[in-house]
Amino acid sequence: MNRKGRVLLVAALVGVVGMAFRVSWNALRDIANAIGADDTAATLYPFVVDGLMALALVATLVLVGKDRTFALRVLGTYTLASLVLNYVHGLVPELHGRTVDWGRLADWDPANWALVLLATSLPVGSIYFGSDLVAKVLHHRPTPISTVSTIAEESTETERIRSTADLPESTPTPVAATVVRVPDPVAVDYLKSTALLKSLAPIEPTPVAPIEHRAVAAESPRPRGATGRVPDAAKSTRPKRTPAQLLDEARTVTADWPDAKVTAEGIRREVHTSPANARMLRDTILADRATKAETTV
Template identity: 65%
Template sequence: MNRKGRVLLVLALVAVVAMAFRVSWNALRDVAKAIGADATAALLYPFVVDGLMALALVATLVLTDRGDKRFALRVLATYTLASLVLNYVHGLVPALHDAPAGRVRLAQWNGAHWVLVLLASSLPVGSIYFGSDLVAKVLHQRTPATTEAPVCGPDGQESVPAPHTPAHPEQPTPTATPDPVAAALLAEPSALVMTRADAERAPAPHTPHAPRTPEAEMADEALRQAQFEEAELERMRQDARRAYTESAQAGRPLSARALGEAFGMSESWGRKQILAVRDEEESSRPLLRAVDTAAV
């Protein structure tokens, strides 16, 4: 909707609210007189009730916090319902229409009459409390931080933000005047240096390695891991066999279960290490052959 349409809509809303206030003003004024208000108080009473309704409506549109907005809506609904009840009572009690002044019963039943008087007399006090709270919430609300719009280039794409420029740029440090002879030597490198540089930049005679694929790297890693685990197991076997040999030499050989538990393995693993030690001992023993003395 364009700006002109919005202005017309707001003006129409203001006109409707003004006419509705004039219709409700007569009923609220008569109710105020019925509960004992004087002429001036009865004249201002409609502004207290319907005026807070307008204030709550504006606060609902202005507040950004969800909790505060819900509170403003509740105040608006409460005072709208109260104004509706008082207008309804004004239509039911004909004595309110032509009563010049003084108290008039708002209902035949005493309980209903007391409730209506309590409602009508408490609305001004509630207007002071709720109106002050709404104004405080509007004045103390935090405005959301505005984000800077990205700067777009001529092609419509977002450009890179300009680098931060310090407020006081650093002054360039004065440099010493170079020696003319040294500058000439640095500017014109010798032929020997250029020849070495060209030799070092010469391409290597061998062909470059082909790039390795992730599958090949994973296979190599698994192979290295398997080799490492096998080396650790072999070291553990050698330590277990050495421990059994030492215990046997001390005259207290370890059992298969004790040997396995000492290295965190099973009993069968310990038994295998004991058998391996015995096989090594038997293979290292010299073979004795019987000599036939009759043949000699």
């Protein structure tokens, strides 16, 4: 809104407030006469009540925080008190012609006592609350815009750091270790070993690259990334072997080997199988030889 519009808005507000004060002034003056005020005091009485309302309204526009809340409470309290006194003035026609008994604002005694206490306490309250509001306004120091921006930035930075610090640390998922027990080659039983070999699933043979290829790969400056799915033509055409076939092949390969040479690593290289299967084949072959030696003796 431009400056001219603001000036017109304030002027309209002042006009409305002035007319409302004139209407309320008549009722408050008659109430003041009824509680024993002289003509001068009765004339000033509306300024005490409605004037403090205007002062509290200005204070709410200047003050902030708890002081602003206090000013709003004073404004609300005196607005309610003025409304009650105007309401009583409308209910008691005798107040208009000043024919009511002195100190009598209602027929019921408790209500009359409460109304007289309210009407007589408003001037004293205006002195106390008005002085307090003026002191708060005079001691109020508005915060510069640059300071407000700095405080807002510091608060945002503090909240960000606090939020980052409160983040829970990620806990790695525990990996369950699989313990494989290697049976004793001397105490292994031949029948149990054969049954265990039969229960093994067919094993995919592991192709071993030629030595020259491996040497070239070691001299490569950097490993090559995966290029996608391996085509079927490039896969090994060797059929999957059953545990019985692996055992037969291992027996054939190690037929001329002495017992000291029958090791899992040697069987793995000749048969081209996994280390676990190589150990199992070694144990079975050694058990076979031990059984044959006992039979011969």
